[in-house]
Amino acid sequence: MIQKLSSAPFYLRAAQATERFRRHALLGYAIAVGAAIAAFALRLALVDTLPDGFPYLTFFPAVILTTFFCGVGPGTVCAGLCGALAWYFFMPASGYQNAFAIGFYAIIVAVDITLIHLMHEAARHLRQERAVSERLYENQRVLFQELQHRVANNIQFIAGLLMMQKRQALADPSRATAILSEAQTRLETISRVHRMLHDPGRMDLDIGPYLQTICNDVLESSGARQVACVVDFAPAQLDLTRLTALSLLVVELVTNALKHAFGPDEAGTITVSLRPLDEARYALTIADDGKGLAPGADPSKGDSLGLRICEGLAAQLHGKLTTSSGRGTTVRLDFPKQVPA
Structure with a gap:
């Protein structure tokens, strides 16, 4: 104590x-x-x-x-x-x-x-x-309070994730095993992200190389050998809490692109970009050159678990998600550089 x-x-x-x-x-x-x-x-x-x-x-x-x-x-x-x-x-x-x-x-x-x-x-x-x-002492007190806050947020996020997976399993009991495997994969991803963020050897690592490592990890774990992920990040200042939410959002969107944008053994590229819109806002863009959305499809009206997770993470960043499709699919998040008071 x-x-x-x-x-x-x-x-x-x-x-x-x-x-x-x-x-x-x-x-x-x-x-x-x-x-x-x-x-x-x-x-x-x-x-x-x-x-x-x-x-x-x-x-x-x-x-x-x-x-x-x-x-x-x-x-x-x-x-x-x-x-x-x-x-x-x-x-x-x-x-x-x-x-x-x-x-x-x-x-x-x-x-x-x-x-x-x-x-x-x-x-x-x-x-x-x-x-x-x-x-x-003051630094220790602040860090202890911050740790408690982060642990509580992480537990709340995991509890919400498991609740959504539970609803999926109740709606389709035949997919219970697959849903549990999906939940396990997401929890392992959260664990990897937190280990990387809290690794003392990575404290001075820029956001770009850090997210490139995360994207490469997602590609490797998915077995998508023919898909490349290119990270293009401008220098950005994000506190650890928002960087965690941003990392999980990138992982979810890259995973979603791997699932839906490319066929088996199909080659392609996923581009992850973060650029300042103006003095107060950033724009995060995840774009693929895959097959794109079906004509008339509106992802914002879907009810997939991945979509709800992305919307929850976007809300944590006080941002708004938009999706567009042409040659491939582009998901963009506009969010403030500083947390609103």
Whole structure:
């Protein structure tokens, strides 16, 4: 089960909250000067309270807070100002003890600034990794929902297909075996189409070569050795759901052409073409050079299972099927490039 990532830890949120100060250099340096002055004023107020030997007591917090909120540059400026103020106002006359105290102060503030900088860098890397994880989670969630949607659509399509085959079998029980074989063939075709579409090795394959492979597969499985299939596709952008419907429609129409357009061992050509009609629509054309339709025949008024399947797939693409006959038969689908809102 996909679970959403928990909220960021407190130290990440605290480090992120300082970004506003760290992004504005002038504001950071102004804060550094103000922090040094405030620490100096506090040290003056405590001059009679603190014993000698604590010249930097109020300056260390100023350096640490400035570095944490404003960054290395302002922290270094604050450290320098605080060190100079402490040395000039709160340290006795010069000597090796003063030099030792200043050196000790320099080491302490350098370590503090370095550690705070490293902490901020670690927090930044953690935020970046967390953002990547959040994006991966969102992608996983979307893909999971899309997978559920596709599985539901596929099951619904298969259920409808089996229902139509069942009605055929009830209308003509003597053809029950043939009808079941036909249903098996269609389900195997659906399975092959989905395997090809979801094959990671084919993710960057153009639509033209992909459909050429599908058409060749249909020709091979039908045993039509004398029929050739030519695919002519312009570059097209189709999401996976619509490409699936388009693939199944092409398979159904090519299979129908093989059944009705050519006699046994008769040679012929089936042409599958996809071209843009305009900026908003595509035209898919499946044409054969076979014997064509009988005079006066109107396929749109037929009641064949293949026709109903084609009409259902065309509806999924929000398109309209038209059939014409001359030297052979041509089926054309006009459909929008984008799914209507």
